[in-house]
Amino acid sequence: MVLKLSDYKTEVHNDWCPGCGDFGIVNAIQMALAEMNIPKHKAAIFSGIGCSGKTSHFINTYGVHTLHGRVLTFAQGAKIANPEMTIVAAGGDGDGLGIGAGHFVAAGRRNVDLTYIIFDNGVYGLTKGQASPTLKLGEKTKSLPTPNTNYNVNPIGLAVASGFTFVARGYSYDVRHLKDLIIAAINHKGLAFLDVLQPCPTYNDINTRDWYAGTEPTDDSAIQTHARLYKLEDTGYDPVVHYSEEAELNEKLSQALIKSLEWGDKIPLGIFYKNEIITEYGRRLADKIPNYLENPPVMQKISSNGKPITDISKLLDSLQV
Amino acid sequence: MANVDISWQIGGPQGSGVETAANIFSRVCARAGYQVFGKREFYSNIKGEHSYFTVRVSDKKIHSNVNDVTVMVAFDAETIFRHADELVSGGAIIYDSDIENIETKDVHTLDAYFRSRLHKYLDTKKKNYTVSGLLDLIKENGVNLYPVSFRGILDGLAKDTNNPKLKGMIRMFNVLGVSISLGLLHMSSKQLFESIELIFGKKQKIAEINKQLANYAYNYATAKFPNFKHSLAEISKQSDTILIQGHQGTAFGKMICGCRFQAYYPITPASDESVFLESHEILEINEDRPGSTVVIQTEDEISAIGMTIGSALTGTRSSTSTSGPGFSLMSESLGWAGINEVPVVITLYQRSGPSTGLPTRHGQEDLMFAINAGHGEFPKIVYASGDIEESFYDTSKCFNFSDIFQVPVIHMMDKFLASSVVTCKRLDPTKLKIERGKLLDKIDTNDYKRFAHTEDGISPRSKLGLENGIFWNTGDESDEFGHITEDPVVRLQMMDKRLSRFSQILKDIPKEDQVVSSGTQEYTIVSWGSTKGPILDAIDMLKKENINVGFLQIKLLYPFPTDLVKSFLKNVKTIIDIEANATGQLGLLLKQNLGREIDHHVLKYTGRAMTCTEIYDSIKKILANKEQKKVILTHGA
Numbered sequence: 001m002v003l004k005l006s007d008y009k010t011e012v013h014n015d016w017c018p019g020c021g022d023f024g025i026v027n028a029i030q031m032a033l034a035e036m037n038i039p040k041h042k043a044a045i046f047s048g049i050g051c052s053g054k055t056s057h058f059i060n061t062y063g064v065h066t067l068h069g070r071v072l073t074f075a076q077g078a079k080i081a082n083p084e085m086t087i088v089a090a091g092g093d094g095d096g097l098g099i100g101a102g103h104f105v106a107a108g109r110r111n112v113d114l115t116y117i118i119f120d121n122g123v124y125g126l127t128k129g130q131a132s133p134t135l136k137l138g139e140k141t142k143s144l145p146t147p148n149t150n151y152n153v154n155p156i157g158l159a160v161a162s163g164f165t166f167v168a169r170g171y172s173y174d175v176r177h178l179k180d181l182i183i184a185a186i187n188h189k190g191l192a193f194l195d196v197l198q199p200c201p202t203y204n205d206i207n208t209r210d211w212y213a214g215t216e217p218t219d220d221s222a223i224q225t226h227a228r229l230y231k232l233e234d235t236g237y238d239p240v241v242h243y244s245e246e247a248e249l250n251e252k253l254s255q256a257l258i259k260s261l262e263w264g265d266k267i268p269l270g271i272f273y274k275n276e277i278i279t280e281y282g283r284r285l286a287d288k289i290p291n292y293l294e295n296p297p298v299m300q301k302i303s304s305n306g307k308p309i310t311d312i313s314k315l316l317d318s319l320q321v
Numbered sequence: 322m323a324n325v326d327i328s329w330q331i332g333g334p335q336g337s338g339v340e341t342a343a344n345i346f347s348r349v350c351a352r353a354g355y356q357v358f359g360k361r362e363f364y365s366n367i368k369g370e371h372s373y374f375t376v377r378v379s380d381k382k383i384h385s386n387v388n389d390v391t392v393m394v395a396f397d398a399e400t401i402f403r404h405a406d407e408l409v410s411g412g413a414i415i416y417d418s419d420i421e422n423i424e425t426k427d428v429h430t431l432d433a434y435f436r437s438r439l440h441k442y443l444d445t446k447k448k449n450y451t452v453s454g455l456l457d458l459i460k461e462n463g464v465n466l467y468p469v470s471f472r473g474i475l476d477g478l479a480k481d482t483n484n485p486k487l488k489g490m491i492r493m494f495n496v497l498g499v500s501i502s503l504g505l506l507h508m509s510s511k512q513l514f515e516s517i518e519l520i521f522g523k524k525q526k527i528a529e530i531n532k533q534l535a536n537y538a539y540n541y542a543t544a545k546f547p548n549f550k551h552s553l554a555e556i557s558k559q560s561d562t563i564l565i566q567g568h569q570g571t572a573f574g575k576m577i578c579g580c581r582f583q584a585y586y587p588i589t590p591a592s593d594e595s596v597f598l599e600s601h602e603i604l605e606i607n608e609d610r611p612g613s614t615v616v617i618q619t620e621d622e623i624s625a626i627g628m629t630i631g632s633a634l635t636g637t638r639s640s641t642s643t644s645g646p647g648f649s650l651m652s653e654s655l656g657w658a659g660i661n662e663v664p665v666v667i668t669l670y671q672r673s674g675p676s677t678g679l680p681t682r683h684g685q686e687d688l689m690f691a692i693n694a695g696h697g698e699f700p701k702i703v704y705a706s707g708d709i710e711e712s713f714y715d716t717s718k719c720f721n722f723s724d725i726f727q728v729p730v731i732h733m734m735d736k737f738l739a740s741s742v743v744t745c746k747r748l749d750p751t752k753l754k755i756e757r758g759k760l761l762d763k764i765d766t767n768d769y770k771r772f773a774h775t776e777d778g779i780s781p782r783s784k785l786g787l788e789n790g791i792f793w794n795t796g797d798e799s800d801e802f803g804h805i806t807e808d809p810v811v812r813l814q815m816m817d818k819r820l821s822r823f824s825q826i827l828k829d830i831p832k833e834d835q836v837v838s839s840g841t842q843e844y845t846i847v848s849w850g851s852t853k854g855p856i857l858d859a860i861d862m863l864k865k866e867n868i869n870v871g872f873l874q875i876k877l878l879y880p881f882p883t884d885l886v887k888s889f890l891k892n893v894k895t896i897i898d899i900e901a902n903a904t905g906q907l908g909l910l911l912k913q914n915l916g917r918e919i920d921h922h923v924l925k926y927t928g929r930a931m932t933c934t935e936i937y938d939s940i941k942k943i944l945a946n947k948e949q950k951k952v953i954l955t956h957g958a
Contacts, residue, residue, distance in 0.1 A: 010804075012804050039788075040791060041786060041787060041788045041789070041790060041791055042786060044785050046631075049796070054805070056793060056795075057793055057795070057804050057805060060791065061791065062785050062786075062791055062792065062793075063791075063792075063793040063794070063803070064631075064634065064793070064794045065793065065794060065795035065796065065797070065805075066627070066657065066794075066796065067627075067653060067654060067657055067796055070623060070624075070627045070654065072627075073619070073623065073624040073625075073626075073627025073628050073631065074627045074628070074630055074631035074634075075631060076628055076631065077582070077584065077617075077627060077628030077629060077630065077631025077632040077633075077634075077639070078631035078632060078634055078635055078785055079631075080582070080615060080617065080628070080632065081581070081582050081615070081631070081632035081635040081637040081639070082635040082637070082785055082786050084786060085635075085785055085786055102620055102621060102624075103620060103623075103624055103627075105620075106619070106620030106624065285615060288602070289602055289603060289613040289615070291610060291611060291613075292613060292615070295610055295611075295612065295613070296615075297581035297582045297613075297615055297632065297635070297637040297639075298635045298636060298637050298784075298786065300579070300581050300606075300612045300613075300637075301606065301609055301612075302578070302579025302581070302612070302638065302755060303579060303755035304607075306754050306755055306756065307751070307753070307754065307755065308577045308578060308579065308717075308750050308753055308755055309606055309607040309608070309609065310576050310577050310579065310604050310605070310606055310607075310612065310750075311604075311605040311606065311607055312573055312576055312577060312604075312605075312748075312750065314605070315573070315601060316563060316573075316747055316748060319563040319564055319565055319569075319747075320561075320562070320563050320747065321348065321351035321352045321558070321562050321563065321564050321744065
């Protein structure tokens with residue numbers, strides 16, 4: 001059965017602020033699922049807490065709205081138990097890089113085959129605009145009493161350093177490009193990270209839609225405005241690790257790190273790094289449990305007529321005196 | 322024949338093979354037909370600090386340790402300094418004669434607090450602060466001294482076998498100590514060699530050398546110390562007996578009942594269970610392809626429970642295993658499992674708190690915490706096992722409860738259970754049932770609602786991946802679909818739906834699984850968890866003096882089976898609450914739920930498990946002086 005975009009939408013009332021960047025991300029996820037024609041029951045959206053946490057309720061697949069910072073833990077558990085599911089995890093930058101930063105790093109090391117999207121807007125919106133981990137040092141968004149005293153996290157750099165095997169950045173107002181990135185992320189065999197720049201129209205009065213477009217009003221008429229965002233794919237940038245060679249791997253990692261530092265006048269979008277040579281977690285499990293992929297936890301028969309069918313007699317024999 | 326009841330103890334620095342020695346000793350005795358109860362005590366340390374293992378051996382069923390030690394093996398001075406006074410008159414100490422002149426100040430792991438107490442004690446007895454000083458003292462108390470030059474034995478063996486390398490192999494002092502003990506106790510050498518073979522089985526060369534040494538040391542002891550009055554002759558073995566370690570009960574339970582996912586973060590004393598599960602991750606399944614337990618070591622306990630819940634949402638039986646500090650981190654997610662009615666099992670191996678507390682020592686301090694863990698009000702089950710054998714069957718029950726009532730279950734275990742090695746009847750999986758409640762395998766209609774209101778308040782449960790079974794979960798209050806709502810009417814309905822689980826649980830869990838009564842008497846003990854063993858043994862000791870004391874073991878602690886406990890206690894005049902904590906937490910629960918005061922508390926919070934001797938003594942004390950409201954137990958180094 002071919003599914004339409006509308007099949008992936010729920011009727012739940014969306015209470016995000018008018019003009020919120022989150023809308024574009026939800027649309028892009030729905031478009032990606034429709035284009036890939038993933039059966040609704042074979043996909044699950046896991047989300048964290050905050051405005052972005054509500055994402056799972058707007059998408060007509062399994063939806064698991066978890067806890068602040070913990071979305072990756074729930075999502076990985078589900079994927080490992082049922083590898084047939086297409087799993088997309090979503091959360092804010094405070095969720096994933098503040099309270100959940102430990103899980104972010106650990107997830108990278110594991111490389112479970114799922115997609116993690118961070119709605120990156122520099123503020124904690126739902127609690128009225130406090131500084132979040134991606135806000136730059138010294139910046140003072142609208143509702144901050146004083147400028148931010150913390151240095152910012154570099155999400156792309158952290159993902160690359162943590163072992164994520166697909167690292168990309170999208171922009172919530174470029175929905176088609178974002179949709180393509182989400183499809184690439186889902187198709188990637190391993191843990192994919194998408195940093196999505198998502199202006200918060202209510203609390204982030206610095207990184208606004210106009211600012212990204214380079215058309216923000218300025219007092220200095222001498223400054224020529226230009227779009228800050230550009231696409232890596234338009235520059236001939238090759239993010240892919242092609243060979244199992246340390247030299248190439250290091251080059252691709254370094255290149256991604258260097259690119260991740262670009263900010264201000266030129267902000268790259270697109271795929272920074274992609275490595276399918278590093279095995280995803282399910283394959284690693286299959287190395288020690290040979291039939292894991294054919295017979296994962298969710299497939300296993302555990303009883304027959306209400307009686308257990310696991311045979312531990314050999315183990316008990318070894319304890320017999 | 323006379324009753325055999327011997328307590329054997331071996332001590333030494335951590336990493337010196339104390340555990341292996343105890344393992345050999347326990348196995349030999351069990352194979353010779355005896356019941357065995359062993360317990361390990363150790364510091365939070367990798368190498369060097371003092372650890373010891375006490376193995377009680379009897380020809381009848383035993384459930385705990387006693388205070389007295391019959392035979393002690395010491396290949397270091399610290400063991401003598403710390404434990405010599407536990408030896409009973411007529412008992413024996415086998416020790417390395419090379420350590421006689423060691424002074425307390427030479428033993429750097431002997432902490433200042435203990436040293437100063439020991440010095441005071443030795444001062445009152447007018448003895449030197451040396452090994453000899455203590456040995457003199459216990460000799461005066463009727464203990465037999467058996468000095469053996471451990472190095473001398475190695476030298477002798479090296480000469481006999483023409484293998485000079487053996488001279489320096491002090492790593493084998495442990496096997497040497499066991500072998501001499503067994504020679505002294507007139508145990509058959511056949512069992513000794515076979516047990517060594519079994520334990521070192523995979524390392525044939527090492528097994529061979531150890532067997533040579535065992536043979537030499539055993540013969541040395543039988544020739545040199547032939548007249549020790551205690552004896553462990555082979556007796557007829559009860560069929561179907563196994564020798565099992567603490568963490569194996571819950572691990573086997575998980576394998577059998579179909580738990581196929583366990584996430585954990587390393588913590589003492591819980592991680593042994595997870596490591597055991599992973600070591601045996603591939604499972605044999607009757608008439609099917611092999612199964613497996615996927616064991617994931619996570620970055621922290623928050624992740625462990627998050628992954629466990631994620632896995633449970635797929636319909637996979639899933640669990641995590643932890644101790645107090647880890648459980649503290651899990652409590653937020655526990656509430657999420659509660660509001661979303663996700664069946665997960667948390668095996669909680671308690672240890673001494675608060676905070677890091679005594680990280681390798683025993684305690685039953687987390688009862689109130691387990692009951693109250695997580696903010697807000699939601700149903701859960703707190704269930705406690707009394708011994709290792711019980712923990713196997715209970716693990717399976719916990720998963721059934723969790724599936725049937727769609728609630729998280731906290732299965733209370735503890736360090737005492739975890740570091741015990743005991744004989745018990747071979748575990749019988751055929752006794753178990755697997756009940757998955759309202760978990761669905763197929764949905765044909767397209768109007769599924771995960772939290773649909775039903776007559777009994779429990780909704781049919783879909784799982785991630787099931788066609789037509791799409792649902793939403795959220796930590797927010799939600800409607801029947803699982804979508805967020807703040808509507809006051811829906812809120813009320815949903816709270817009532819979830820909380821109706823409490824009465825359901827009390828109604829549907831069989832009474833014999835809620836409370837186990839060994840008969841009530843005018844004086845009746847109430848307790849929970851691992852105190853069961855020493856209580857049962859103490860009751861036996863009292864019975865021999867025609868003192869009858871009742872015992873209620875409460876297994877279902879939350880929701881509390883108030884009516885059931887009330888009916889058991891209605892003719893009981895005096896309640897004695899026995900627990901390994903300082904505040905008498907079960908006592909508080911009884912007071913809160915039954916409105917009844919506890920007459921006497923017997924409490925222990927030194928971090929060491931109770932012995933039956935201590936409980937016996939405390940009951941006698943209470944019977945002699947009814948004013949004694951509280952007895953605090955302190956035995957154990």
